[in-house]
Amino acid sequence: MRCLVPVELFILQKELGYLFELLEMGRTTAPDLKLYMDKKLSLELNGNRTVIGILRGYDAFMNINLENAQDVADENNPKPLNRTVIRGNSIVAVKALEAIGN
Numbered sequence: 001m002r003c004l005v006p007v008e009l010f011i012l013q014k015e016l017g018y019l020f021e022l023l024e025m026g027r028t029t030a031p032d033l034k035l036y037m038d039k040k041l042s043l044e045l046n047g048n049r050t051v052i053g054i055l056r057g058y059d060a061f062m063n064i065n066l067e068n069a070q071d072v073a074d075e076n077n078p079k080p081l082n083r084t085v086i087r088g089n090s091i092v093a094v095k096a097l098e099a100i101g102n
Helices: 006-025
Strands: 040-045 049-058 064-071 079-086 091-096
Touching: 040 064, 049 079
Parallel strands: none
Antiparallel strands: 040 049, 040 091, 049 064, 064 079
């Protein structure tokens, strides 16, 4: 087993410090969607898809739980999805379809 000399320890500490800084910069904070809870939303997704539904929950990655959801890609014939979870990385835009209070 090899012992690290002080110079190697210093370099290792510096590299670990840099790694921890990178990890802290990449931390996600939960989106603030509290005002949108129990409101009807329209979500634009990648692939030119649109889903509407009532917001029932979300998490730090912006995964969204919708109730009474519908896929409205074909406006004349919306496809019911009922209760569904939309993955956060597929969401392009969120629009409120109801008035949002303070």
